Amino acid sequence: MVFLVCLIFCFLAPALEAQVAVRDTVLTVRPGDSLLAIAHRLLRYSTEYTAGELVDRIKRENGLQGDAIQMGQLLDVSLSYAELLDQPVIRGTNFAARGIYITAALAGSRRMLTLADALVAAGGNTVVFDVKDRYGNLGYASSVPLALEIGAGQRAPIAQPAKMLDALHRRNIHVVARLTCFYDARLARQRPDFVPFSREGPGLWSERGKSNWVDPSLPQVQEYLLAIVREVAELGVDEIQLDYVRFPTEGNLADAVFAFDPAVVPKDRIITDFVTEVERVLEPMGVLLSADIFGVAAWGREADRRTIGQHLPDLLPHLDAVSPMLYPSHFEDGFERIDRPVDYPYYFLLQGCQRLQKLATEHDVLVRPWIQSFDYRVTDFDSLYVTEQLHGAEDGGARGWLLWNPASLYEIGFAAIKGFTDSTAATVPVKLRFPKSLGMDLTRPTSVAD
Structure with missing residues (x-):
């Protein structure tokens, strides 16, 4: 009873912004209890960010040398409660995001706060975290029925999303929830009726032997994603970023049979209609909407449009920002008659952003590219390689940028951001930023109209 009364009192006690109320209580260990289970129950009533931190404090306050109880x-426990900001950080329509991507596992750990502080110190202002990854795992505990049915949030690493958002907002950080859409290995495994059929024989279509994609045209799939969008927006994020909002591009694509006829309804209409529905959900909530696109989409090739289902003139009007993945390493050797595109980080960011800029400007959409902050195929990966991309993006008309490292390792990335923002970073000579001439003037940026 003492424990319950104290919890209620602590929870209801009025608190000013950033003011912490502390109340002492005593609790009795229940059958089957562990310190970690107790910490998870009490975490919402404490200022600790993780259950592990609360366990450490309980052990200190009770003189426990180990975890045995x-x-x-x-057990004596000092419970503390601070009023959360519980509101997004309002940004202008021309806000220049300078951010990094972090995994959901990292977002649910204390290291997230360390990274956030390092980002701000370097001159950054945005964090993109996984709210649903391509494996179909949610970063938080969802109440969406289908998510519960397939166990999408059963091991959610972000125990207290409100605390995470509060911690980032108090640092004036723009918080973006990255939502992987139609590549969903868990949903495909648990609901095979959502997977495209194989044209060549009985069974399901697979991408290189694995059924990881669900059919983007199915109403049940779209409704599941829209329910998550609504739920995540209500958590208090500032922006939702759609990734894998497209059709598959690998494997035997001719073998895939979807629930519509692409000869009658083009793939890009399916994708655009879905993004339109996401926009309708978010607009009254004041949450921004962005989407990731292939870097090569900036070149506007018709074959790419028919394959992936992204037609930018139709898609962009429904977005606040678009993030092309202009990683130099992901352009195949020989692209645009350039032997090794990965050797020209400035050039490909410049070209990609410029090609998108005219179309984006027509629809009042910000171009905010993903920057390669990892060493794949790069001969000498260092902060200069990253800053060259930042310069290329800025010179190409981008409004902000986002650094991608799949393991969320940003020592080199932070050095690059710092050098770029305070103008102390070294630069590559102009003539080395561009590929050798192949019968054309490659030093002259190409526009969409070229």
């Missing part, structure tokens, strides 16, 4: 044992 006994049924009926009394």
